[in-house]
Amino acid sequence: MNILKNLLWPEIEELIDLKEWKILKNILSEWDIPNLVELIKEVDDKNKIIIFRILPKNISNELFSEIDYEDQKVILSKMTDQQIKEILLELEPDDRTMLFEELPGKILQKYLNLLPDEERKEALELFGYPEESVGRLMTPNYTAVRPEWTIKKALEHIKERGYKSETINVIYITDEKWHFLDALELKKFILASPELLVKDIMDYIFVTLSPYDDREKAVSLMRHYNLSALPVVDSDNILVGIVTFDDVMDVAKEEATEDFHKTAGILPLEENYLKIDIRKLFLKRIGWLLSLVFINIFSGAIISRFENLIMTFVALVFFMPLLNDSAGNAGSQSATLIIRFMATNEMKWKDGLIILLKDFFVAILLAIAMGISVFLLGMFRGGIRVSIVASLAMFTIIVISSILGTILPLILKAFRIDPATASSPLITSLADIISVTVYFTIAKIILF
Amino acid sequence: MSEKPVNFAELLKDRRLKKLKEEIKFYKAPDIAKFIEQYLDYDSDLIIFFNLIPAEIISDVFSELDIETQHFILTEISNEKIKDIISNLESDDRVALFDELPENLVNRLLNLLPKSKKSNTIKLLSYSKNSIGRAMTTDFISIRENWSVAKSLNYIRRKSSEIKNVDIIFVTDNQGILLDSLDLEKFIFEEPNTIVKKILDYSFIKLSPYDKKEKGIELINKYNVVAIPVTDNKNRLLGIVTFDDIMDIEQEEVSRIFYKKSAITPLEKDYLSTNVFYIFIKRVPWLIALVFVNLFSGGIISIYEDVIQKMVALVFFLPLLIASAGNSGAQSSTLVIRAMATNEIELKDILKVIIKDFLVSLLLGIVMGLAVSILGFIRGGIKIAFIVGISMFSVVVFGSILGTLLPFLFSFVRIDPANGSSPLVTTLADIFGVFLYFIIATTILKF
Numbered sequence: 001m002n003i004l005k006n007l008l009w010p011e012i013e014e015l016i017d018l019k020e021w022k023i024l025k026n027i028l029s030e031w032d033i034p035n036l037v038e039l040i041k042e043v044d045d046k047n048k049i050i051i052f053r054i055l056p057k058n059i060s061n062e063l064f065s066e067i068d069y070e071d072q073k074v075i076l077s078k079m080t081d082q083q084i085k086e087i088l089l090e091l092e093p094d095d096r097t098m099l100f101e102e103l104p105g106k107i108l109q110k111y112l113n114l115l116p117d118e119e120r121k122e123a124l125e126l127f128g129y130p131e132e133s134v135g136r137l138m139t140p141n142y143t144a145v146r147p148e149w150t151i152k153k154a155l156e157h158i159k160e161r162g163y164k165s166e167t168i169n170v171i172y173i174t175d176e177k178w179h180f181l182d183a184l185e186l187k188k189f190i191l192a193s194p195e196l197l198v199k200d201i202m203d204y205i206f207v208t209l210s211p212y213d214d215r216e217k218a219v220s221l222m223r224h225y226n227l228s229a230l231p232v233v234d235s236d237n238i239l240v241g242i243v244t245f246d247d248v249m250d251v252a253k254e255e256a257t258e259d260f261h262k263t264a265g266i267l268p269l270e271e272n273y274l275k276i277d278i279r280k281l282f283l284k285r286i287g288w289l290l291s292l293v294f295i296n297i298f299s300g301a302i303i304s305r306f307e308n309l310i311m312t313f314v315a316l317v318f319f320m321p322l323l324n325d326s327a328g329n330a331g332s333q334s335a336t337l338i339i340r341f342m343a344t345n346e347m348k349w350k351d352g353l354i355i356l357l358k359d360f361f362v363a364i365l366l367a368i369a370m371g372i373s374v375f376l377l378g379m380f381r382g383g384i385r386v387s388i389v390a391s392l393a394m395f396t397i398i399v400i401s402s403i404l405g406t407i408l409p410l411i412l413k414a415f416r417i418d419p420a421t422a423s424s425p426l427i428t429s430l431a432d433i434i435s436v437t438v439y440f441t442i443a444k445i446i447l448f
Numbered sequence: 449m450s451e452k453p454v455n456f457a458e459l460l461k462d463r464r465l466k467k468l469k470e471e472i473k474f475y476k477a478p479d480i481a482k483f484i485e486q487y488l489d490y491d492s493d494l495i496i497f498f499n500l501i502p503a504e505i506i507s508d509v510f511s512e513l514d515i516e517t518q519h520f521i522l523t524e525i526s527n528e529k530i531k532d533i534i535s536n537l538e539s540d541d542r543v544a545l546f547d548e549l550p551e552n553l554v555n556r557l558l559n560l561l562p563k564s565k566k567s568n569t570i571k572l573l574s575y576s577k578n579s580i581g582r583a584m585t586t587d588f589i590s591i592r593e594n595w596s597v598a599k600s601l602n603y604i605r606r607k608s609s610e611i612k613n614v615d616i617i618f619v620t621d622n623q624g625i626l627l628d629s630l631d632l633e634k635f636i637f638e639e640p641n642t643i644v645k646k647i648l649d650y651s652f653i654k655l656s657p658y659d660k661k662e663k664g665i666e667l668i669n670k671y672n673v674v675a676i677p678v679t680d681n682k683n684r685l686l687g688i689v690t691f692d693d694i695m696d697i698e699q700e701e702v703s704r705i706f707y708k709k710s711a712i713t714p715l716e717k718d719y720l721s722t723n724v725f726y727i728f729i730k731r732v733p734w735l736i737a738l739v740f741v742n743l744f745s746g747g748i749i750s751i752y753e754d755v756i757q758k759m760v761a762l763v764f765f766l767p768l769l770i771a772s773a774g775n776s777g778a779q780s781s782t783l784v785i786r787a788m789a790t791n792e793i794e795l796k797d798i799l800k801v802i803i804k805d806f807l808v809s810l811l812l813g814i815v816m817g818l819a820v821s822i823l824g825f826i827r828g829g830i831k832i833a834f835i836v837g838i839s840m841f842s843v844v845v846f847g848s849i850l851g852t853l854l855p856f857l858f859s860f861v862r863i864d865p866a867n868g869s870s871p872l873v874t875t876l877a878d879i880f881g882v883f884l885y886f887i888i889a890t891t892i893l894k895f
């Protein structure tokens with residue numbers, strides 16, 4: 001697709017320069033939405049608005065819901081109130097909520113006032129759910145039928161109402177007070193004979209979400225049950241909305257990115273890497289780096305207590321980076337394994353114990369292998385005594401820091417802190433403290 | 449409906465099998481599979497339970513089980529039942545299963561399959577492991593463009609008893625050349641006597657069986673479709689890839705990169721069911737390799753032995769400096785690796801990314817340098833403050849650039865950029881960190 005864009009881009013630019021709107025319109029109307037999204041992303045603000053304006057309304061409305069918030073804001077800022085109203089009304093309620101989340105308060109108020117009463121109420125309702133909750137992700141545009149209807153009547157209703165829904169792959173069954181009863185795939189209606197009643201084909205096997213659930217729950221349920229849409233019901237079992245697979249896949253991607261960044265001690269960026277400005281990127285990174293400087297004061301202080309030892313055996317220092325690094329590496333390996341396990345499974349405490357035990361045995365094997373390699377290295381560089389010290393230290397350090405890497409995420413989870421906070425930088429720094437303490441203590445015992 | 453069918457265990461223990469059979473009907477296949485994995489051992493109870501599962505969903509339950517359990521079941525149940533189950537598996541699930549089983553068992557199973565499914569399975573097994581060919585299912589519904597909507601619906605109705613994926617219907621010509629893909633709902637909205645040809649817009653996206661699985665993730669995310677057709681180079685429809693398979697592939701992919709980032713060779717199985725020795729093997733190579741890379745930092749320090757003896761306080765800051773170099777490098781490489789995986793950046797963006805990262809690292813370097821020089825002043829006076837401050841600045845900037853460059857370098861020579869992982873970056877940052885530190889120290893100590 002990029003090839004298409006690269007090939008055509010010079011021509012598109014030329015057409016804009018020549019103000020050949022009609023030709024441009026004809027060309028761009030043939031493009032599909034994802035490619036138009038990319039085009040909008042690439043051009044400067046003025047051209048974003050031009051392109052948006054020349055597109056036929058049905059395309060531009062659909063395009064709007066797919067582009068970045070930043071681009072949405074740019075485009076809205078140049079529209080009349082009437083145009084803004086039209087665009088906002090065309091958005092799916094969940095997309096509208098996501099846009100509103102990004103807007104500064106004053107503009108938000110203005111836009112809310114543009115909406116008709118019913119839509120405004122809906123937007124404010126979705127807004128009432130906590131950030132990153134299922135409530136913010138759901139859309140009230142679903143199709144529901146009643147159990148006492150015939151299949152024929154249900155299908156007619158689906159036909160009539162379906163175009164307003166975000167999906168009709170799944171049809172919901174409620175009573176007249178909107179109490180949720182069942183969810184059935186569209187194909188069941190098509191396959192059933194028309195004179196049957198809806199309740200005849202109901203199976204009462206379903207999964208539901210609460211609007212207050214964390215949006216990650218939507219990801220794991222959808223993955224577990226292979227469903228393309230999930231119903232959301234409130235505490236009174238009223239069907240308040242549905243969550244669809246396309247939104248859920250976006251969430252899955254965002255959550256994975258967040259976890260990645262956390263492992264390196266970076267606060268979630270919430271923006272495209274190429275777009276985020278330098279000041280923001282700096283602020284997202286400095287927090288952990290700086291606090292780790294202060295954790296590292298301890299390792300410095302510990303080393304200073306062994307000053308005499310170091311003066312006598314300077315060769316000890318040669319192995320310090322190696323030991324510190326190995327401790328950090330082994331620790332982050334263990335942490336990665338358990339954090340990833342927790343992210344993809346519902347972990348029970350019993351599992352935690354098994355993992356800890358397992359990690360302990362693995363750590364011992366690793367420690368033996370590492371100890372032996374350091375011993376061989378030590379022989380070259382510091383003689384037999386230093387190499388005994390270094391290999392014993394390596395053994396102990398690997399075992400302790402592996403266990404630390406496993407336990408830390410478990411402890412964080414026990415305190416309901418995101419286990420991914422046990423990032424590699426944090427583990428590395430803690431492992432450093434362990435490493436220098438163990439190393440110099442062993443050295444002191446053996447060498448003096 | 450409750451998600452945890454625990455009372456199954458009791459009913460099974462008390463051998464109230466009739467009641468149990470009734471109860472099972474109220475659960476979805478993934479939940480039944482989860483129960484088997486979590487509560488049953490590999491013994492006769494598991495087989496008794498498995499045989500109680502209703503015929504309509506038994507293949508679904510089977511496909512959700514892990515490979516060990518599947519293997520156990522296949523060796524314990526009757527040939528007749530095996531035949532039913534593996535014939536009804538979706539073709540991609542069948543291929544995934546055969547891939548993991550020992551060869552003699554696979555041969556036995558292949559012979560139990562009906563002829564067309566046997567040759568189909570063998571064909572699918574020939575695609576390489578990371579290709580779309582392995583992820584696609586050949587169970588789909590295709591109709592002709594000259595059919596009416598009513599005829600199509602009748603056909604769909606008839607086919608849907610054996611084919612699960614009916615959310616998207618494919619339109620082909622007589623030679624099987626793909627013309628378009630249509631949502632099932634279109635057939636409800638249109639008048640029954642409309643000819644299918646009239647509702648085609650001939651715009652669809654497609655994959656080749658030789659495409660990488662990642663391409664499927666990319667396209668499904670971009671186009672928000674439930675299923676993507678897979679065609680050969682003559683545009684003949686071979687199979688489809690569905691969103692639920694893509695979600696699983698994406699999850700595996702994310703895990704793989706996570707592991708690589710910590711220098712762990714990706715585990716193929718769940719952590720809990722991987723044995724100790726296997727995990728050890730997956731972890732040890734990089735750790736050992738990095739020991740040898742670390743030889744250099746030790747070597748460099750030994751050159752500066754006399755500097756250390758003159759000023760032991762330098763050693764106090766050694767762990768801090770090398771850790772900070774590694775950390776800032778790990779941050780940069782993580783940002784780049786993830787942005788590459790989500791297609792936010794490409795190889796051609798290298799200059800933009802490097803400049804941005806350089807500017808950020810200057811800021812990071814200044815703040816970190818100031819912080820550490822205060823510590824240095826407290827512990828060793830003005831000279832140490834200067835040495836550690838300047839060193840910190842240089843190693844943070846250097847580590848960061850290294851972390852940005854490595855993933856690009858790997859992707860340039862077509863190695864997975866995730867190999868530009870934290871441990872590698874950390875270790876390299878160490879070597880240069882130590883080097884810079886002592887050079888700066890000797891230079892400043894001269895004054």
